[in-house]
Amino acid sequence: MHSPASSPPDGPSAIPSKRKSTGTGTTTTTTSSQPVQQSSQRLSGPDHKRPKFNSYPDQGVSRMSKVLGKRLEIVDLTRPPTAFQPHKGAKKLVIKNLRTTSQANDLAKYYDATKQELVEALQAIFEQKQPRQPLERLYRGVEDLCRHGVSKELYETLRERCETYIKNDVRRSIQAEAGSSNIDMLRSTYKHWVIWNAQSTTIRSVFSYLDRSFLLSNKDFQQINDMAITLFRRIVFVSSQGFNPGVKTLDGMCDLVDYDRRGDTRFDPALLRDSISMLHVLNIYGKSFEPRFLKASKRYYEEFAEEQSSASLKSYISGCEKLLAREDYRCNAYNFDSTTKRQMMDDAHFLLINNYSEKLLDGGSINKLLDENALESMKALYDLLRLSDIQKRLKQPWEEYIKEAGSAIVNDTSRGDEMVVRLLEFRRSLDLMIRDAFNRDDEFTYSMRQAFGSFINDKKVMSSWKTGTSKVGEMIAKYIDMLLRGGLKTLPKSLLSDTKDRIDAQRSGQAATGDEDAELDRQLDQALELFRFIEGKDVFEAFYKQDLARRLLMGRSASADAERSMLAKLKNECGSNFTHNLEQMFKDQQIARDEMTSYKSWCEGNGHAKSSLDLSVNILSAAAWPTYPDTQLSLPDDVATQIERFEAYYINKHTGRRLTWKHSLAHCVVKARFNKGSKELLVSAYQAVVLTLFNQIENQPDGFLSYQQIADNSSLSGPDLDRTLQSLACGKIRVLTKRPKGRDVHPTDTFTVNKTFTDPKYRVKINQIQLKETKEENQETHERVAQDRQFECQAAIVRIMKSRKTMTHANLVAEVINQTKSRGAIEPAEIKKNIEKLIEKDYLEREGGAYTYLA
Template sequence: MPPPTISPIDGPSDSFLASSKRKSTGAAASDHKRAKLTDPFDREAARMSKVLGTQSRPAFQPNHGAKKLIIRNLRTASRAAELEKYYDNSRKELVDALHTIFKQKPPRQPLEKLYRGVEDICRHGEGDDLHDMLRRECQSYLTGPVYKSVTEECASSKINALKCLLKYWGIWNGQLRTIRSIFSFLDRSYLLGSRGLEQINDMGITLFRGMAYKPPTVSNSSAVMRSIGGILELIEYDRRGDSRFDATLLRDSISMLHIINSYNDSFEGRFLKSSSAYFKDFAEEQSTASLKSYIAACETLLSREDHRCNTYNFDSTTKRQLLNEAHSTLIDNYSEKLLDSGSIGRIIDENAVDPMKALYDLLRLSNLQQRLKGPWEEYIKGAGSEIVNDTVRGDEMVVRLLEFRRALDVMVRDAFNKNDEFHHGLRQAFDSFINDKKVLSSWKTGTSKVGEMIAKYIDMLLRGGLKTLPKSLMSDVKDRVDAEKSGQASTGDEDAELDRQLDQALELFRFIEGKDVFEAFYKQDLARRLLMGRSASADAERSMLAKLKSECGSNFTHNLEQMFKDQQIGRDEMASYKAWREGTGRDKSSLDLAVNILSAAAWPTYPDTQITLPDEVASQLEQFDAYYVNKYTGRRLTWKHSLAHCVVKARFNKAPKELLVSAYQAVVLTLFNQVDDQPDGFLAYQQIAECSGLSGPDLDRTLQSLACGKVRVLTKHPKGRDVKPTDTFTVNKAFADPKYRVKINQIQLKETKEENQETHKKVAQDRQFETQAAIVRIMKSRKTLTHANLVAEVINQTKKRGAVDTSEIKKNIEKLIEKEYLERDGNSYSYLA
């Protein structure tokens, strides 16, 4: 039997192999005869089965041995024509399907059959031609009916042009999806390996873009350019708050521009140009308003512009350029308005943190925030100078300064994001106005008035605690959070809050150049607190002393520490004295004596006053004096009656009372025991003066506190607020008070104006001595110095205690020359040993 002959045929080889495998058995051949063969590939497979003889016997015969297989070309004219006809029909069906899709109708042929036709044509090697055909049909459709519809419908307004173009873009996207599903094999298999041909989606976008940019025939611009005009109108509607704004239309339009690659080329430039014009008009319109209104308007505009770019998918580069243009127009071009000192001052005056934060953020966008430091410091200096030079409200100076500082600290914290530059500027401004020479001329003290008032403020805190503070100075929630983060005690605790308030006062103290004034007044107030038992907290007293020692050194607090030691020594001495009295059998008096022994060098100086004490009190003092002098040879006690206080028992008609009074008040009250049994029971002013030993202002203030104050245990005749030498006084038998122990205001313990001036003079005098001592020390070590160098050295050595004018230094140099400590040699000085 001759070997079978196989000739190659044209057509898809994988279909051939698949068919020949299916028909390799007799059963398959029989089924093939009965099947209705419509597919050309199936018919070809059946014919080849007959040629190979696979219908009569199997191709593999193991018992007959190897067979020689010869393959020759098989040429059948009918087969080639049949295949060509099949491919022609497939192309026509595809074209027909495209036309149907373009009419927005479903194709007449099943999509699977159309897909198979595309695959067969591609496998036949005609993929390029198929791609060209598809491109021609799509281009013809877009540049024909679609372009005509677009130009006709877009001829009215720009918004309608945008809607029209977006509508046909949506239609084309739907049609393109159907086309891509039919030509999927061409798109995902054939075109992937072809470098010169676009994929179907890219081709569809390119063709639509070409149609949109096609030169107009009727309108003044292409469809896409008119549509971009519509987008700009939509954005303008949004900026003006116009109800015609359509958010969905804007979002879809921007997405379309991104896809057809028209965003950067056609839209971005026009958008930025129109935005620049809008910003200029907006700034010009808002610039006539107040700074606060301008800041709020700019903040709102920038927020809306940023939100629009993010919400409607604007490109990031567009957003950056847009905001940069806005910053340049609204901030850079109007920086003079934004940095106007007067306007900024009004915002700070109102404690308007939010507008100030908005201003800071605006300036930071253009990197101009550091220029805000100038108006910031200028305002602080001006407002601070008004406070420290206000002689009418001098008692409120420190509270006002702390409230001012508190408001500024909050501004730095919440508005300036804790910027160290602004905090440093705040400190510089405070240092400037606190040590300004104008303060000295306003108060006419010659030394720092601020130092005096800070000392009195701390005295108020240590006497009265937090109840004396205004609410504006108390810590807020953020302060407490910051304290907890830094590991400090919570400011919600009373002791911790008091400690924080002392720290705030010390912040002001650090700015003072004349710390000797503070020391002098602080020593006086501390003495009163210790001697009168007025301290609200012993722990707070010790804490404050530790703070001063840490701040100024041990030399500054040496005398203050000695005052605390004297208090303890005094307690020990009184315990020893009482033990001595008990041991000697002298403890028979009903008078409970307590004596404070003060070191003359450590404590403030007090005037010596001679008063007539009751016999029992005078006897007790004589006993203690004798005991102390006998115990400490060479020591001498000087009694300071102006600092003494006591408790006096008094009988009134309604109930007996215990009166807490000063020694002066007690002496005056006990005088009325002598006239208690007389019918009229009055004492004249002169009688009181002669019997008490008091006179002048001391007597006037004492009588005024007893007869004209809030607690009136004496009655003045005639009635009035001022005490005169012609007045008479009687005991107020009708006196009543809900408390058994009544404290009477001790007016003589308050500082008088004369005492205040005397303290300032003493500080100025001490400062002169310190200056002269510094000059001598410097010249002793340097031997010879020029005038300028000597003045500089003196200022450097004395600045911690208090600033000295160069004129004062020159006067002290002259005094030392007169005392022959120095010798002038031209412009230089020499030390004389």
């Protein structure tokens, strides 16, 4: 069925006619701008691509008219084919375009109505209402207008409406809701920004087709999202016409930060965080907010530093540390830009640290912190200085403090016995400070060692102790003796390793410091650290040699392994010449054991009756061991007999040798009977001789001996006798009773056996006072070291002149100091005296301003 129709000249109709057949067969809808001609072409053929239809019939028809041109035929293929084919093919219904000339006006009215609907929808969105038309219909209206070719006009209308809304309604609303404060303005601005964000989202969804079809490829116009942001930024924050809330809004953000800095309860963290995000979206953070914020931060830092500058260093450090931590946290938590954080922290470092470096590096204040061992404060100070890269300037007050505190320890004559323990505790605290506060900075470790070497070898130490040689060397030797005799139980807990030390030891492959032997070895290493600073090592050698001899002869070493380990450490530190005599002492001990085995075999072979007395003799090389004074002692008959027998054996075996008996070093075990049972007493030879004298008066009724009687029968006198009687009658363990009672022994005193003596132990050790070093003996050792040092100086002078033949005085003195500094520092005046002595002995002679060696 055909019918003629005409089409408007402006293109296909947006509201086409639509008809549907009611008969069987196919349905064909035709839309054309020209009269429809019958066509035999079908869309149901297998080689033809079926066009996709829009869900809206009117739009679908419009699009299909573009696809097929003059004529469109649609064949209904949804029904299954049947065998009945009366016309030899599908039944076809053709509907022609029935437009009239009046439809052009209908299109114009449709476009105008669509534009009006969009304007009304915009107004509803601006009023935060739901548009009257569905959003889907509005979207289709935008699409139709864009297809109609009015995209530019539609965009201009949208932009003008949005600009008018923000300029009039939004700004007016912000002003009306904002109070007098900057915070109120910020809160109002952010509120309307959130509203505008929601509104612009709805607008973008309605005008999405415009955004994707026209604006996406057009560089002259912003897309809707960018336009919305730009309008809000320009009108609210940048515009200078009328009311401008932007300045007060930015000030409000700075006020919020200030509230947070001062702990004001008006601080609103959520508002600050969201406001910073708003500025990032509006792209005004760096240009408008950052300079204003940094300027306000500088003012705050200056004010803070000025207020805190009058406080103590500890308070200032703590305040700065907390402030910088809060500033860092705020920048991370509230979306501040990284460049803002960097500039702000740089300003803080300069204003708080560089400008107040004199306060931070004040020697007196730092000394107070170090005296208090304020690890946290020193760590904070180091970290603060490191932020400005001036932490190296801390070395000077650090080194001066160590020198001052160390000198006070070594010059304290009232606490000489505690000197090394105090030095090690001091060193331990400094090590912990370097490890935990200074981030293991090697430069501070080096400064500490320099300072230790300075005060340990200071001449004031020798003058305060009046020894003439190093007192520190003596005390280090005594400390090591204490360690090797008593082990770790003699140490304070502050010197023992902590968890970090054990972790470091495991990482370095060393034995775990939790083990007792490993911990003892570590403590010996700590003592050697002090020993390395000493220039007068000959003093250490002399006292260490004496103490080692006592430990070996009395069997007082806590660990034979520790003794050998210490000897190896000294050999590694000072060389084999230093430890030659010490090694010989250990060899003599082994030779003595072999000698006693041989002696017992000799006694059995010569038919000597076995005695109840078990004699053990240590044969010492006179050159290797310390010198001991010869003392007279009347020995009991059985002891004297055994000694004579051993001497006969030894002289017969080793011709040309002579034995000198040192009874002051002898010790023995004596059996004693008391009213409540027998005891074994571990005593020295002097104490044993005095105790055996009371056997002679056991049956006498009074049973006492006078001071003089003991002196006559024992051959002891003077201090040796006084110390012996005092240890037996006045100590903690009193096996003798003195009359009259008292702590000191006098020639008029009398002594008797304390038969009521009791002790829970069967074997009782009595303190051997005579083995303790006296002040006189200590001074003699220092004098002997000083004398040996003079001989070493003269030997060095001769050795140098023998190789050089001729030298000036200054060069000779410098060379002598260089060659003898490892043993002990010699003053130039002493060197000059030794040169004079050698000139008198015809080793040298003067020729002008130089010395010449005489062969």
